[in-house]
Amino acid sequence: MRVVGFTDLRPFELEAPLSAMDADSVVVALDPGANALERTVSQLRRGRAALRADDTDAIVVYNGSGMLGIVAVFLSLVYGVPLVVRANGDLFRQHDEKRREHRQTGRWGAWLGYCGLAALTRVTFHYADGFVAVSESLAETLAGQTRCPRERIHVVPGPVTPSQYRPNPIADGASDSDTGSMTVLTVTNLQYRGKYLGARRLVDAMVELGERRDDVSFVIAGDGLYFDALERYVESRVEDDPLGTRVHTLGFVSDVAGLYASADVFAYVSHIDAYPNVVIEAQGAGLPVVASGGYGIDEQVEDGETGLLVDPEDTTALVTVLDGLLSDAERRHRLGAAAAERVAERNAPESLGPRMQTVLEDIVTQCA
Incomplete structure (x- = not known):
């Protein structure tokens, strides 16, 4: 052929x-x-x-x-x-x-x-x-x-090439060994409104999560038409909030693999997708994934086995899932390891x- x-x-x-x-x-x-x-x-x-x-x-x-x-x-x-x-x-x-x-x-x-x-x-x-x-x-x-x-x-x-996204060796509750802080990461294409709205949902959840714990930061990587709008939204949500110093909008990042390696949890919410590459990249890096269902994402994440699926419209439920996962190193390791194995076999x-x-x-x- x-x-x-x-x-x-x-x-x-x-x-x-x-x-x-x-x-x-x-x-x-x-x-x-x-x-x-x-x-x-x-x-x-x-x-x-x-x-x-x-x-x-x-x-x-x-x-x-x-x-x-x-x-x-x-x-x-x-x-x-x-x-x-x-x-x-x-x-x-x-x-x-x-x-x-x-x-x-x-x-x-x-x-x-x-x-x-x-x-x-x-x-x-x-x-x-x-x-x-x-x-x-x-x-x-x-x-x-x-x-x-x-x-x-x-x-x-x-x-996805599994070797390109090395399994995360520090998904154990200590992304920053000096401060003990933990990192929730999302990588998205802000060229589309459906993904921008998903990033906003995560910002809302992280603000609420920041009221529960002071050891978590949120990193958003990705550029596009809606990047400026997302920055303005972040500023409006964390202006008088202690989390303001712990929410980072990075724009375009060339070393995405490095971001995966420095995170504890990967979160992804989108209203326009088919099979987002960033999810299988994060899984290949051994990260546990918390994501919305639909749009092919539920074909990537087996709920409870290789990650956790949540209703993005329910901010409280999203916060509870993230909080529970950040507090359970053993579960993060188990979900991340299973995800990495599945990606290596399937992708x-x-x-x-x-x-x-x-x-x-x-x-x-x-x-x-």
Whole structure:
């Protein structure tokens, strides 16, 4: 089997499972810093070269949004090769959220741009011969939003390299050996309102938790459109609170692995996701995870076994769960160790490669 892949975002997530297959794969990774025209020309030129080089059984495009997907459709039709979308996120929800935001703020040019982006993505999904989603939740969304037969929509979870996120050796109640303080960490993409609202929920919970104990700090890593709004929200919530010196909004952080290694608990709340990478990264680092359910997160966290799921709307319940976990070193260690073992088994590229090959072969066979 020979596969040609296209991506303009996070190439590891496409390259890792494809390269671990017992097959020939070529991934055309486009420069995300180039403009749209440059990326389109590069994809056409490099894609034609890859497809001409040898017989190709499938084209796989990462998410398939915008012109990346349209060019993949064009190459699929010209060369008669089945097109598969590797779906990593709920683009329908993302595009709807962005259109709503821009409409409410009167940014009509940006609103029109997202209307066009959504339309192009719909075209790609219409022509796709199959989908490989990162979660069952996303697979069901695709089944409802596209005309693709359900038997051609498969699930292969997202990859993580366990060795990159070393198990946390200090999740024992003493992140800071001098002060005895403990750290709750969240890492999120503040480009989306649904994730910004999740971060706000955690800030609310940490303020309440700070009233119960003075040994905990909260670190929020992540940048994006809503970063300034989150900073303002934090300031408004902790202005006269002792926790104010213990809530840190870091923005973009390159050494995320280092953050995982210095934390005691990873907390994550989101209202827009499909299978968040940060959850499996934290689990790979041996951190116990406290998270909201849904959006593929409950497929990552087995409640009570590899982490704890909570109702994000119930702040008191969220605080109680965090407080109990911070007070129980043995439970933190047990949950974190189980999570790290599960990620190593389910999300390592060498585990995903055979699964990816099987589902691609199945889609190709059904297209024959």
